[in-house]
Amino acid sequence: MNTETHTPQAAALPPPPGARDVMLTLVRREFWEHTSLWLVPAIGAAVLALLALGASQATINVDLAHLPRISADDRAMITNVSQDAFLGIVYLVASVVVSFYALDCLYSERKDRSILFWKSLPVSDGMTVLSKFLVATVAVPFGALLLATASHLIALTAWNTRAHFGGFPPLGFDLTAWLRGEVFLVLIVLLASLWYAPVIAASMLLSAWVKRSPVMWATVGVLGLLLADAIVFHTGWVWSVIRYRSNGIWRVLFANNDMNEHTHLLDTLHWGAAFGHPNLWLGVVAAGAMLYLAARVRRYRDDT
Numbered sequence: 001m002n003t004e005t006h007t008p009q010a011a012a013l014p015p016p017p018g019a020r021d022v023m024l025t026l027v028r029r030e031f032w033e034h035t036s037l038w039l040v041p042a043i044g045a046a047v048l049a050l051l052a053l054g055a056s057q058a059t060i061n062v063d064l065a066h067l068p069r070i071s072a073d074d075r076a077m078i079t080n081v082s083q084d085a086f087l088g089i090v091y092l093v094a095s096v097v098v099s100f101y102a103l104d105c106l107y108s109e110r111k112d113r114s115i116l117f118w119k120s121l122p123v124s125d126g127m128t129v130l131s132k133f134l135v136a137t138v139a140v141p142f143g144a145l146l147l148a149t150a151s152h153l154i155a156l157t158a159w160n161t162r163a164h165f166g167g168f169p170p171l172g173f174d175l176t177a178w179l180r181g182e183v184f185l186v187l188i189v190l191l192a193s194l195w196y197a198p199v200i201a202a203s204m205l206l207s208a209w210v211k212r213s214p215v216m217w218a219t220v221g222v223l224g225l226l227l228a229d230a231i232v233f234h235t236g237w238v239w240s241v242i243r244y245r246s247n248g249i250w251r252v253l254f255a256n257n258d259m260n261e262h263t264h265l266l267d268t269l270h271w272g273a274a275f276g277h278p279n280l281w282l283g284v285v286a287a288g289a290m291l292y293l294a295a296r297v298r299r300y301r302d303d304t
Helices: 019-033 036-056 072-111 114-119 125-164 175-195 197-209 214-233 237-253 262-268 271-275 278-300
Strands: none
Touching: 019 036, 019 125, 036 072, 036 125, 072 114, 072 125, 072 175, 072 197, 072 214, 125 175, 125 197, 125 278, 175 197, 175 237, 175 262, 175 271, 175 278, 197 214, 197 278, 214 237, 237 271, 237 278
8 A cells, every 4th residue: 555645846936036136126116116217308308309300390591502511520520519419418407307316215215104115025225225326326327328319319310301302401420420429428427427426325325314305404404514614614615525526527537628629539538537536436435335324324214
């Protein structure tokens, strides 16, 4: 008699998600909960594209036969200048959104009590804070670059299509100049993300610490420091720090550069000096320290 008992084999459990999968989920969560992060830059890029399409429908009453021929260097310059203009507008819009997001992201989850749900999951405070930081310094800036690039290509296509049927002087498409312009913009966005990392981290630390109105605390705090320095200490140190962290790295990058040579910026700018500047990497280290503090504060600050 067979006395063996057959027990059903336990279903194999799926492996736990890795750190990369968790980070991607947390990043997607930020875009789900803060739709302005992608919606506002997308609207800005769409408006630029629509303006370009609208302009391509206009009629320019000029005799194209008597217009001077646009040289290859001029076409490359127009391509690069327009690339910079499109990114500048979209990036500026995205920067405003990111500024408010960094001040609000750790405060809002306490305000709406969603922090209680997320803390019930096996996700560390450090991973959560890092995901928000990466959204502000990587996902949104480079997303703005992609949106600006798409909008710029639509504008170039609309212009050249109209020029093909007459009415506009043709610009053509210089692939080499366009690619050089894209490399230039990628480096600019990367440098900006590294340079402004401590500003984003400080805003997130403030968001984790204050119990209400982080935007008000940030505004009053900066104004208070400026007034105290101007009235009591008379050093101007606070204003110099704010001004330096705003544009200091750009003075290094563009030092002694002739901006009229726009098509050669990739070769003539001081990229090594900018990316190797000690204050750039000291700021990154300071950002890491502030993110660590923000994670520690988030661990205990749940307003319960």
